[in-house]
Amino acid sequence: MSDPQPQASLQEIRDLLKVFPGPDEASIQAAREREGQLTKPPGALGRLEEVAEWLAAWQGKAPPRVDRPRVAVFAANHGVATAKPVSAFPVDVTQQMVANFQHGGAAVNQLCLVHDAELRVYEMALEHPTKDFTEGPAMTDSECATALAYGMMAVEEGVNVICLGEMGIGNTTAAAAVCHALYGGEAADWVGPGTGVEGDALSAKVAAVQQAVETNKAAMTDPFEVLRCVGGYELAAIVGAVIAARVGRVPVILDGYTCTAAAAILEAMLPGALDHCVVGHLSAEPAHAALLGKLGKEPLLNLNMRLGEGSGAAVALGLVKSAAACHAGMATFAEAGVSGA
Ligand SMILES: O=C(O)c1ccc[n+]([C@@H]2O[C@H](COP(=O)([O-])O)[C@@H](O)[C@H]2O)c1
Ligand SMILES: Cc1cc2nc[nH]c2cc1C
Numbered sequence: 465m466s467d468p469q470p471q472a473s474l475q476e477i478r479d480l481l482k483v484f485p486g487p488d489e490a491s492i493q494a495a496r497e498r499e500g501q502l503t504k505p506p507g508a509l510g511r512l513e514e515v516a517e518w519l520a521a522w523q524g525k526a527p528p529r530v531d532r533p534r535v536a537v538f539a540a541n542h543g544v545a546t547a548k549p550v551s552a553f554p555v556d557v558t559q560q561m562v563a564n565f566q567h568g569g570a571a572v573n574q575l576c577l578v579h580d581a582e583l584r585v586y587e588m589a590l591e592h593p594t595k596d597f598t599e600g601p602a603m604t605d606s607e608c609a610t611a612l613a614y615g616m617m618a619v620e621e622g623v624n625v626i627c628l629g630e631m632g633i634g635n636t637t638a639a640a641a642v643c644h645a646l647y648g649g650e651a652a653d654w655v656g657p658g659t660g661v662e663g664d665a666l667s668a669k670v671a672a673v674q675q676a677v678e679t680n681k682a683a684m685t686d687p688f689e690v691l692r693c694v695g696g697y698e699l700a701a702i703v704g705a706v707i708a709a710r711v712g713r714v715p716v717i718l719d720g721y722t723c724t725a726a727a728a729i730l731e732a733m734l735p736g737a738l739d740h741c742v743v744g745h746l747s748a749e750p751a752h753a754a755l756l757g758k759l760g761k762e763p764l765l766n767l768n769m770r771l772g773e774g775s776g777a778a779v780a781l782g783l784v785k786s787a788a789a790c791h792a793g794m795a796t797f798a799e800a801g802v803s804g805a
Contacts, residue, residue, distance in 0.1 A: 472613040474605055477707065478688060481734050484710050487521035494526035501796040505805070511764070515742070515784055516791035522715045522740040523624060527792040530785050533581040535572060535627040535774045536618040536705060537565065540611075540697035541593035543602065544676070545634025550669045552660035555633045559590050561773070562631065571771055572629065575778035579785065581627065584618060588697040597641065598675040601683055601693040608692040608700050615704025619712050627717040627744065627781055628705055629774020630698040630726075633659070636749060637669055639725035641676040641694035643751060645684055646732050647758055651677065656721075656750045687732035699726035706730055710740050717784060719777040720747030720770065724755055731759055744780030745769055 495517045500506060507513065519528035539562050545555050564570045565585045576583040588611060594602035603611070619626060632638075636658035643654040651674035661669055677684075680693035691700055699722065706727050709716045718724050718741050730737040738759065746752055746763040748770040756763060764780040797804050 472609055474609045474688065477609060477612050477704070480707050480711060481737065484734070484737065485713065487739065488524035491520040491524050491526040492517060495520035495791065498527065499791065502794040503797055503800050503802050509790055512783070512787040512790060515787035518742065519715050519784070519788055522713060524713050528788055530625050530788040532623050533579065533625045533627065533781055534623045535576050535581050535583050535629060535778050536586060537572060537583070537629045537631055537774045538586045538588060538615060538698035538701040539590065539631040540588040541590050542632060542634035542638060542696050543593045543596035544598060544637055544672055546593060547596040548598070548668055548672050549665045550637040550661065550672055551633045551658060553633050558631055558633045562587050562590070570773060571775045572773045572778055575775060579778060579781045581778065581781055586614065586618060586701060588614065588701060594696050597694045598672050598679060601680060602696060603692045603700070605692065611697040611700035612704035615701030616708035618705045619708035619714055623714055625715050625717065625781065625784060626705065626709055627719070627774050627777035628702050628723050629719045629772060629777055630702060630722050631773050632696060632698045635696055635698060635722045637672055638694060638696045638699055639722040640673045640751065642690055642699065642725045642729065643755055644673055644677050645690040645694055646687060646728060653754065654751045658749065687729045691729045695726065702726035703729050706738070706741060716741040717744045717777040717780050718742070719744055719774050720772055721749040721752040721755065722772060724752060728755060728759060745776030747776065
């Protein structure tokens with residue numbers, strides 16, 4: 465969040481949920497008709513056919529296109545990670561990994577090259593972490609609104625699929641606190657190793673999540689307040705990007721646990737608010753499966769990945785591109801002179 469700060473009030477952003485478009489029925493119909501004529505037994509491309517239809521529904525375009533995919537990675541720091549031993553890595557790693565992204569050295573750089581996707585890294589005031597949310601709200605209203613608006617900027621004209629990811633030491637603690645606040649249960653149900661914490665540090669992480677939710681209980685009157693109190697800048701930016709993508713008719717591929725926890729804020733605000741999103745992969749972070757159960761989402765892949773930085777979404781982009789290519793490029797039975805069943 466260096467340079468010009470996008471300005472919007474939390475209320476203006478909340479109001480956008482009232483103008484969320486639905487799926488485009490004409491495009492769904494056209495996609496179904498075309499799918500039925502392509503040179504394959506009906507349904508033989510399985511889930512790729514569903515993905516093609518989902519793309520058409522949310523782009524409002526038949527056939528849909530995935531020729532300008534973007535991977536947006538939001539990076540931020542967390543006060544809780546400075547105050548408590550909740551991560552296996554020091555907080556400086558957030559900034560160091562941003563430099564690594566900029567030099568092309570991270571996993572997500574290679575995945576973007578493979579899939580011909582544009583990588584954008586959004587650095588969010590790394591020198592100013594959020595407040596330690598075990599002691600009070602992570603963000604003020606204006607900080608949260610700024611971070612949401614910042615995320616919205618990632619959805620630019622011409623981008624036709626967006627993969628969302630994050631980088632932030634400590635952010636699986638924030639993700640767990642968001643899930644615990646939204647869905648209840650025990651703090652431990654939502655906490656896992658993240659970058660690899662175990663033993664006493666894992667216990668400290670569970671305690672931090674429990675304390676965060678207890679301390680902020682009175683303030684967390686709705687899901688946006690959950691985001692403000694126990695989220696983080698990159699989680700808020702992901703929420704903003706998901707909102708802007710819905711309004712701009714850009715299908716979204718979510719990444720792992722942290723990214724999905726951020727998006728869950730919106731589904732809790734408005735059921736169906738994530739219908740334009742697929743979850744790219746099931747993270748090895750144990751609570752991701754439970755979170756996907758709450759959201760009713762089936763991940764596209766399950767590769768035992770737990771990296772973050774949009775990597776799982778970027779791998780899944782390959783499947784989404786495959787789905788779009790088959791749907792748009794295959795011949796029909798009539799065109800190819802192939803006999804039907
Ligand atoms: O999103 C996931 O599934 C995920 C699981 C484990 C680790 N991460 C990444 O690791 C960082 C957070 O881990 P931690 O242990 O510092 O909370 C952050 O940069 C995430 O991108 C992400
Ligand atoms: C090295 C490293 C790379 C990452 N990429 C996303 N989160 C990360 C966390 C760490 C620690």
